[in-house]
Amino acid sequence: MSPTQIYEELMAKIGRYTPEAELHIKAQLAYEINQLKETRNAVILGHNYMEPALFHSVPDITGDSLYLSRQAAATDKDIIVFCGVRFMAETAKILNPHKTVLIPALPAGCSLAASITAEDVRQLKAQFPGVPVVTYVNTYADVKAESDICCTSGNAHAVVESLGTDTIIFLPDEYLAANVAQETGKHIIFPTKNGHTQYDTTLDYQMVGWNGRCEVHEKFTVADIEAIRHDHPDVLILAHPECSPEVVAASDYSGSTTGLIRVVEQTDAPEYLLLTECSMGDNIAAANPQKNMLRLCSVRCPHMNQIQLKDTRDALLYTQHVVEVPEPIRARAYRAVERMLQIG
Ligand code: 13P
Ligand code: SF4
Numbered sequence: 001m002s003p004t005q006i007y008e009e010l011m012a013k014i015g016r017y018t019p020e021a022e023l024h025i026k027a028q029l030a031y032e033i034n035q036l037k038e039t040r041n042a043v044i045l046g047h048n049y050m051e052p053a054l055f056h057s058v059p060d061i062t063g064d065s066l067y068l069s070r071q072a073a074a075t076d077k078d079i080i081v082f083c084g085v086r087f088m089a090e091t092a093k094i095l096n097p098h099k100t101v102l103i104p105a106l107p108a109g110c111s112l113a114a115s116i117t118a119e120d121v122r123q124l125k126a127q128f129p130g131v132p133v134v135t136y137v138n139t140y141a142d143v144k145a146e147s148d149i150c151c152t153s154g155n156a157h158a159v160v161e162s163l164g165t166d167t168i169i170f171l172p173d174e175y176l177a178a179n180v181a182q183e184t185g186k187h188i189i190f191p192t193k194n195g196h197t198q199y200d201t202t203l204d205y206q207m208v209g210w211n212g213r214c215e216v217h218e219k220f221t222v223a224d225i226e227a228i229r230h231d232h233p234d235v236l237i238l239a240h241p242e243c244s245p246e247v248v249a250a251s252d253y254s255g256s257t258t259g260l261i262r263v264v265e266q267t268d269a270p271e272y273l274l275l276t277e278c279s280m281g282d283n284i285a286a287a288n289p290q291k292n293m294l295r296l297c298s299v300r301c302p303h304m305n306q307i308q309l310k311d312t313r314d315a316l317l318y319t320q321h322v323v324e325v326p327e328p329i330r331a332r333a334y335r336a337v338e339r340m341l342q343i344g
Contacts, residue, residue, distance in 0.1 A: 047084035104311035115212030154256035172212030
């Protein structure tokens with residue numbers, strides 16, 4: 001596609017809320033990226049939270065973290081450019097040690113991944129010997145390496161059920177853990193906030209959590225939902241499970257980013273409200289112009305927002321920033337990720 005064709009396509013999809021001059025610049029960058037992708041034999045994976053112009057122009061594959069992990073495992077390209085945050089690019093590297101994995105912007109972190117260290121996990125394992133450790137993929141490779149199995153928001157319930165044990169350690173998202181505990185009928189405890197938790201290991205805890213939170217999803221409140229329902233009684237409210245259990249309970253559906261997209265595509269509600277990152281709301285609105293999307297959102301993930309078209313072009317042009325995971329850590333993290341991928 002020429003820059004003009006890309007511009008026209010972007011204009012049709014997101015022209016309503018993007019200035020024309022900005023779209024011209026972005027269409028030119030997208031054109032350069034698509035050329036470079038061919039010459040470098042690269043694949044671009046784009047998370048659902050990518051900004052609309054990028055999301056609708058350059059990724060070969062878009063999706064939630066589970067789907068993108070599966071696609072990263074299956075690619076035959078030489079280079080994987082991960083338009084998402086660092087833990088996602090690391091997961092791609094864990095699955096593809098011999099490929100070049102690039103992340104377009106180094107500061108693309110995640111408040112959940114930053115909330116826990118490998119040493120924290122080792123201490124929990126010492127306190128609860130023999131209890132299996134499930135870690136959310138929103139963690140860094142050294143934390144995954146200490147885990148028995150990973151999960152995403154799309155399969156957390158299935159992963160917990162697959163273990164068949166009475167008790168599990170589920171890290172690091174406090175809210176996801178509480179939502180999964182609710183779904184699976186388990187009781188959950190959390191460490192105290194001072195970081196020096198004394199557990200009474202004689203008690204029959206069924207799930208041990210951690211105090212990590214997503215800095216985006218923790219902002220949504222039940223009061224927000226009540227206010228919207230008051231003015232829009234027929235609205236269908238969809239929440240990501242990184243929202244608090246109270247917010248999830250007050251919503252109509254909870255699921256991974258792709259789960260939320262599917263509900264919008266496959267149902268016919270008069271109005272929809274998404275309680276998740278803002279760009280995804282824009283992306284869904286662009287893909288479903290006939291649906292009435294309410295906006296309660298100025299909550300952009302500052303980490304996902306680091307990834308822009310110019311960075312993505314430069315990643316391919318200068319082979320930057322190369323994601324590396326030391327082999328001993330990668331090999332152990334691989335077991336936890338691969339075990340997750342085996343679950344349907
Ligand atoms: P998904 O796995 O649902 O795509 O979510 C990833 C994420 O970081 C949500 O904040
Ligand atoms: Fe992490 Fe939250 Fe951003 Fe997702 S939205 S990458 S969980 S900070």
